[in-house]
Amino acid sequence: MxxxxxxxxxxxxxxxxxxxxxxxxxxxxxxxxxxxxxxxxRCLGRIDPQSLSAYPEYASLQRKIxxxxxxxxxxIILANGSDAAIKYIFDAFISQGxxxxxxxxxxxxxxxxxxxxxxxAITVKYNSDLSFPGREFLKRIRxxxxxxxxxxxxxxxxxxxxxxxxxxxxxxxxxNDVLLVVDEAYFYFYPFSVIEQVKKYKNLIxxxxxxxxxxxxxxxxxxxxxxxxxxxxxxxxxxxxxANGLAVHLAEELLDNSGIIQKMVKSANAxxxxxxxxxxxxxxxxxxxxxxxxxxxxxGEAERTVRQLKKKNILVAGGFKPDFLKDYIRVSVGDKxxxxxxxxxxxxxxxxxx
Numbered sequence: 001m002x003x004x005x006x007x008x009x010x011x012x013x014x015x016x017x018x019x020x021x022x023x024x025x026x027x028x029x030x031x032x033x034x035x036x037x038x039x040x041x042r043c044l045g046r047i048d049p050q051s052l053s054a055y056p057e058y059a060s061l062q063r064k065i066x067x068x069x070x071x072x073x074x075x076i077i078l079a080n081g082s083d084a085a086i087k088y089i090f091d092a093f094i095s096q097g098x099x100x101x102x103x104x105x106x107x108x109x110x111x112x113x114x115x116x117x118x119x120x121a122i123t124v125k126y127n128s129d130l131s132f133p134g135r136e137f138l139k140r141i142r143x144x145x146x147x148x149x150x151x152x153x154x155x156x157x158x159x160x161x162x163x164x165x166x167x168x169x170x171x172x173x174x175x176n177d178v179l180l181v182v183d184e185a186y187f188y189f190y191p192f193s194v195i196e197q198v199k200k201y202k203n204l205i206x207x208x209x210x211x212x213x214x215x216x217x218x219x220x221x222x223x224x225x226x227x228x229x230x231x232x233x234x235x236x237x238x239x240x241x242x243a244n245g246l247a248v249h250l251a252e253e254l255l256d257n258s259g260i261i262q263k264m265v266k267s268a269n270a271x272x273x274x275x276x277x278x279x280x281x282x283x284x285x286x287x288x289x290x291x292x293x294x295x296x297x298x299x300g301e302a303e304r305t306v307r308q309l310k311k312k313n314i315l316v317a318g319g320f321k322p323d324f325l326k327d328y329i330r331v332s333v334g335d336k337x338x339x340x341x342x343x344x345x346x347x348x349x350x351x352x353x354x
Contacts, residue, residue: 006118007115010112020315026314026333026334027330028315028332029155029186029292029330029332030212031212031214031215031264031268033267033338034215035216035250036263039254039260043253047246056248058243061248062077064255065251069195071196074231075199075225077223077224077235077238078223078242079238079242079243080220080243081222082183082211082222083109084222084242085207085223087113088224088237089147089234090113090117090119091237092234092236093146094147097118099122099144100121100146100147101141101147103132103133103149103151103154105156105157106149110149119146122140126157126322130157130289131159132159132162134162137169138165141173143177145176145178147181148178148180152166152184152190156325157287158293158295170194170197170201173201180204183207186212186213186290186291188212188214188261189212189213195225198226202230204226205224205226205230207223207225208224209223210251212292213264213268214254220243220247268333270336271338271339272288272333272339275294275331278339278347279296282347284296284350293333294333295330295331296346299327300327302326303318305329314346317330
């Protein structure tokens with residue numbers, strides 16, 4: 001059976017082809033240490049056969065997420081990870097040939113979905129200092145554009161968009177009837193948010209995930225926030241029971257125990273500061289950014305460093321396409337213990353390579 005013509009050359013990675021078990025996972029921006037073990041055991045201890053055999057219920061979690069963000073439940077829709085929510089948006093609003101404004105680089109699924117839906121991606125490159133290209137991005141928001149996407153903080157640059165620039169983007173998108181997606185996957189590491197603005201801007205969609213700080217990447221849970229009309233449009237294309245009940249249960253428990261989130265933020269930030277301090281002390285160029293990772297410059301040695309770390313059972317990201325990122329590896333941050341483990345091996349590799 002022939003695949004759709006426009007999908008023939010769509011390249012997709014195959015994350016299941018390689019097992020990451022037994023590795024220190026610093027390559028995909030997950031929570032490295034995860035949720036507290038006693039919390040997980042307590043939550044799982046409340047699961048019984050009846051809760052597993054019944055289809056999941058979403059209303060309670062939607063209310064809690066709404067309250068967490070000072071919104072109403074009708075402003076929230078759950079998804080099987082925020083990348084599924086992105087697909088809902090394309091399903092509901094993007095047709096073949098529609099123009100979608102992206103940055104380069106950005107979260108990989110945005111250009112993937114543009115190709116998947118035969119949309120025309122218009123890209124604006126980040127500045128060579130990794131700052132957001134605000135002036136150029138604003139210029140591209142004009143009549144005829146269907147959707148614009150910003151990731152704040154961005155992946156893989158770690159860059160943020162200043163409040164004044166983001167406010168200008170919001171206003172310009174609304175004035176030109178452009179759907180604006182603000183992806184806040186790394187919200188807890190940079191707590192400036194526009195999520196409450198969905199009450200004002202009917203064209204705004206904000207995305208969040210439980211896969212980063214919240215330590216629930218394997219459970220696949222995210223959500224979109226928008227006005228009630230947009231949420232209803234997304235509901236029309238969402239599978240009936242997309243988010244699984246176990247994920248919903250743990251997310252509810254986590255939101256009921258906000259102190260856990262605060263401790264996880266504090267621990268990750270302490271680990272990030274430790275890593276930055278070790279790198280600075282060794283005179284190694286790096287970019288901290290505002291997400292849960294650090295970019296480390298390995299002049300001409302990025303790919304070798306990734307391979308050498310893998311031999312030592314540490315996974316990091318590298319091989320970025322933009323010229324200004326080619327010399328960098330991206331290292332997800334964990335607590336101080338994890339970052340010391342990484343540093344000890346990383347510095348040994350650098351010493352051996354000289």
